[in-house]
Amino acid sequence: MGNYEKHFPSLFHPLPGLKTSPSVDDFFERNPTKITTLPNGLRIASEDAPGPAASIGIYVDSGSVYEKGGNSGVTHLLEKMAFKSTKNRSRTHIVRDIEITGGNAGTSASREQMAYVYDTLKAYVPDAVELLADCIRNPIFLEVEVEEQVANVKNEIVEISARDPQQFLLESLHVAGYTGALGNPMVASETALQSLDASVIGKFYFENYTADRIVLAAFGVDHEHLLAIAEPLLYDLKRGLPVPVPKSSYNGGEARFKIDSERTHVALAFEVPGGWRDDKNATALTVLQTLMGGGGSFSAGGPGKGMHSRLYRRVLNKYQEVHSFSSFSSVFNETGLFGIFSTTGSDFVPKAVDAAVSELLAIAIPGQVTEVELDRAKNATKSAILMNLESRAIVAEDIGRQILTYGSRKPVEHFLRCVDELILDDITVLAQKMLSSPLTMACMGDG
Numbered sequence: 001m002g003n004y005e006k007h008f009p010s011l012f013h014p015l016p017g018l019k020t021s022p023s024v025d026d027f028f029e030r031n032p033t034k035i036t037t038l039p040n041g042l043r044i045a046s047e048d049a050p051g052p053a054a055s056i057g058i059y060v061d062s063g064s065v066y067e068k069g070g071n072s073g074v075t076h077l078l079e080k081m082a083f084k085s086t087k088n089r090s091r092t093h094i095v096r097d098i099e100i101t102g103g104n105a106g107t108s109a110s111r112e113q114m115a116y117v118y119d120t121l122k123a124y125v126p127d128a129v130e131l132l133a134d135c136i137r138n139p140i141f142l143e144v145e146v147e148e149q150v151a152n153v154k155n156e157i158v159e160i161s162a163r164d165p166q167q168f169l170l171e172s173l174h175v176a177g178y179t180g181a182l183g184n185p186m187v188a189s190e191t192a193l194q195s196l197d198a199s200v201i202g203k204f205y206f207e208n209y210t211a212d213r214i215v216l217a218a219f220g221v222d223h224e225h226l227l228a229i230a231e232p233l234l235y236d237l238k239r240g241l242p243v244p245v246p247k248s249s250y251n252g253g254e255a256r257f258k259i260d261s262e263r264t265h266v267a268l269a270f271e272v273p274g275g276w277r278d279d280k281n282a283t284a285l286t287v288l289q290t291l292m293g294g295g296g297s298f299s300a301g302g303p304g305k306g307m308h309s310r311l312y313r314r315v316l317n318k319y320q321e322v323h324s325f326s327s328f329s330s331v332f333n334e335t336g337l338f339g340i341f342s343t344t345g346s347d348f349v350p351k352a353v354d355a356a357v358s359e360l361l362a363i364a365i366p367g368q369v370t371e372v373e374l375d376r377a378k379n380a381t382k383s384a385i386l387m388n389l390e391s392r393a394i395v396a397e398d399i400g401r402q403i404l405t406y407g408s409r410k411p412v413e414h415f416l417r418c419v420d421e422l423i424l425d426d427i428t429v430l431a432q433k434m435l436s437s438p439l440t441m442a443c444m445g446d447g
Contacts, residue, residue: 030047030411030412031047031049033045033047033409033411034047035403035409036227038211038231038234039235040212040234040235040237040238040239041211041212041239042211042212042214042215042216042235042237043214043215043216043403044215044223044226044227044230044231044234045215045216045217045218045399045400045409046217046218046219046221046222046223046226047219047220047395047399048220048221048223049219049220049392049395051122051220051392052121052122053119053120053122054119054120054121054122054125054128054218054219054220054221054392055117055118055119055218055219055220055392055396056117056118056119056129056132056216056217056218056396057115057117057118057132057216057217057393057396057397057400058115058116058132058136058214058215058216058217058400059114059115059116059214059215059217059397059400059401059403059404060113060115060116060136060208060209060213060215060404061112061113061208061213061214061404062075062208062209062213063075063109063110063111063112063113063114063186064109064110064111064181064184064185065111065181065182065184065246065248066204066208066243067204070195070200071196071200071201071203071204072184072185072188072189072192073185073187073188073192073193073196074188074196074200074204075109075114075186076153076186076187076188077146077149077150077153077188077193077196078109078114078204078205079107079108079109079114080149080152080153081141081145081146081149081201082106082135083095083098083105083135084139084141084142084145084149085140085145086135086137086138086139086140087138087140088134088138089131089134094131094135097127097131098118098131101120101124101127101128102120102121102124103118103119103120103121103128104119105117105118105131109186110186111174111181111182111184111186111332112332112333113401113404115397115400115401116132116136117393117396117397118132119393122220122221125218125225125226125229126229129216129226129229129230129233130229130233132216133230133233133234136209136214137233137234139202141198141201141202142198143197143198146196146198150193150196153188153193154190154193156187157187157188160187161257161444165343165444166265166267166328168257168444169265169266169267169341169442169443170267170330170341170442171185171186171187172255172257172267172442173255173267173269173330173337173339173440173441173442174186174330176252176253176255176440176441176442177250177251177252177253177269177271177337177438177440178248178249178250178251179248179251180246180247180248180249181246181248182246182248182250182332183248207240208240208243210237210238210239210240211234211237211238211239212239212240213240213243214234214237215399215400215403216230216234217396217399218396218399219392219393219395219399248334250271250335250438251438252271252437252439252440253438253440253441254440254441254442255441255442255443256442256444257443257444257445258445258446259444259445260446261346261444261445262345262346263323263343263344263345263346263445264343264345264443264444264445264446265341265342265443265444265445266341266342266343266344266349266352266353266356266441266443267328267339267340267341267342267442268339268340268353268357268360268439268440268441269328269337269338269339269439269440269441270337270338270339270360270434270435270437270438270439270440271335271336271337271434272285272329272331272335272336272337272338273335273433273437274334274335275331275333275334275335275336276331276333276405277333277334277405277406279414279415280418280426281430282331283415283418283419283422284422284426284427284430285331285336285338285430286329286419287374287377287378287381287422287427288338288363288377288427288430288431289327289328289329289338290309290377290380291309291310291363291373291376291377291427292309292310292311292327292340292359292363293308293309293310293311293326294310294311294312294315294316294324294325294327294340295311295324295325295326296323296324308376309377310359310363310369310373311325311326311327311340311359314359315355315359319344319348319351319352319355321344321345321347321348321351321352322342322343322352323343323345324341324342324343325340325341325342325343325352325355325356326340326341326342327339327340328340328341333405337440338434339440340359340360342355342356346445346446349443349445360431361435363427363428363431364428364431364432364434364435365428366424366428369427369428371424374422374423374424374427378419378420378422381419382416382420385415385416385419386412389412
């Protein structure tokens with residue numbers, strides 16, 4: 001009956017007469033992140049923490065941006081070849097060793113970095129570090145294992161296009177929008193897989209997995225203890241020759257995929273200037289994505305689930321024909337993409353594209369975004385940062401990836417301060433810079 005504000009008090013101020021208990025301090029002292037660089041250039045970093053468990057990871061400055069010609073797709077295949085046979089262990093031996101510790105191990109590949117992670121109890125940290133070091137130093141790339149993973153990647157390619165159109169279109173945006181290194185496909189094509197064998201994989205691996213491009217990062221481990229374990233295992237890993245930073249340029253472009261489907265998926269994107277290394281822009285982008293929000297037309301949950309974001313209020317709640325409508329970003333060291341992904345019935349595509357364009361233009365017009373919207377997005381961003389850092393694995397990843405990107409680890413307070421300092425003009429200026437870049441579009445379906 002009517003709107004909330006007419007019948008209930010504002011939630012921005014304490015209720016009159018309500019007694020509240022003393023609040024807990026917003027800040028507590030964390031253990032510092034300690035970093036040691038070995039003579040060969042390999043960096044070992046850790047942050048101690050109470051509790052019985054730890055997360056350890058090896059992070060490598062390597063990805064599809066370093067691929068050239070005949071080894072296209074090798075990064076995707078390397079992700080699948082992680083924790084396979086080494087000079088010292090068979091694949092079965094590796095799986096058994098991980099299971100004995102009750103640990104979890106995995107890997108993830110991206111355009112600029114590779115990550116190998118191992119979560120386990122602190123008592124098994126020496127075992128985890130030794131196994132990670134063995135897998136990084138001594139892979140043998142058996143042909144039978146390579147062939148098996150090539151078959152798995154082929155199946156994955158089919159599944160991505162059929163079951164995950166958003167990932168498929170995001171990949172297409174990079175290939176269409178960039179020339180140079182960032183335009184290299186992250187998802188291997190079937191054609192590329194035909195030329196990949198053990199010798200091609202091994203050559204790329206040993207050229208790029210050199211000591212000066214590797215960080216061993218851990219959370220929940222005393223630094224001196226970690227050094228005592230890791231240094232004897234990694235001190236003599238070879239240092240690589242200087243490698244020029246792969247060059248990319250953003251030009252915009254278009255990719256269309258015709259499929260017989262009742263739904264059409266469309267992604268519109270623009271360039272994010274500066275990438276992660278521009279702190280102010282990267283922070284503004286994170287808040288902007290939270291502010292724009294969006295999601296599926298049927299979403300579980302209520303307050304706190306993004307239902308007050310602009311795309312929910314202005315698009316998803318307005319058009320029943322829209323199945324999903326969400327903002328996305330893909331950020332790299334020096335550049336990135338930001339845009340809107342939508343899924344609608346094929347007949348509604350023109351109106352959905354118009355809605356996406358209108359929402360992108362609106363954030364670039366002064367006065368269109370309110371202080372209330374910005375404050376809500378800033379609070380949600382800070383909450384997400386702090387809650388994510390409750391995870392051991394995420395903290396270890398944050399340490400490793402920051403050192404690869406910045407050469408050091410910036411404290412969380414730095415990023416929270418960047419969020420606090422944002423004003424409406426920062427959001428407007430960022431949106432104007434992005435929209436001044438060429439459009440990149442990818443679509444899949446009948447639209």
